[in-house]
Amino acid sequence: MVEIVRTNDLVLIGFLQSLLENANIPVLVADTHISSLEGMIGAFPRRILVPDDHAAQARRLxxxxxxxxxxxxG
Structure with missing residues (x-):
């Protein structure tokens, strides 16, 4: 898996996840649980990860x- 985006913007996370999934690119949103534990104050950004072989297509989209x-x- 390759990290392609790291952000605290929940709307952007949702948009990008939908964009990639609609293109049949598997998506993992990492760090959602730690964000919940810290009270959603934005101290820990969430990361969007995709498989290595889909990274170029995901970046292009x-x-x-x-x-x-x-x-x-990277």
């Missing part, structure tokens, strides 16, 4: 949706 600035490099 996110760029095309106008969210290139959210992408993690």
């Amino acid at each position: 996110i760029r095309d949706a106008g969210h290139a600035a959210e992408l993690r490099h």
Whole structure:
């Protein structure tokens, strides 16, 4: 799995998860439980992970949706 986005923005997480799943890209939103434990104050961002072989397609979709600035490099 490759981390492609890390953010505290729950709306963005939901949008990107839907975008990727609609393109049949498996998505794992990590750190949702730790975010709940810390009281949702935003101290721990959530991460969007995709399989290595879907990373390029996922990055392209996110760029095309106008969210290139959210992408993690690496």
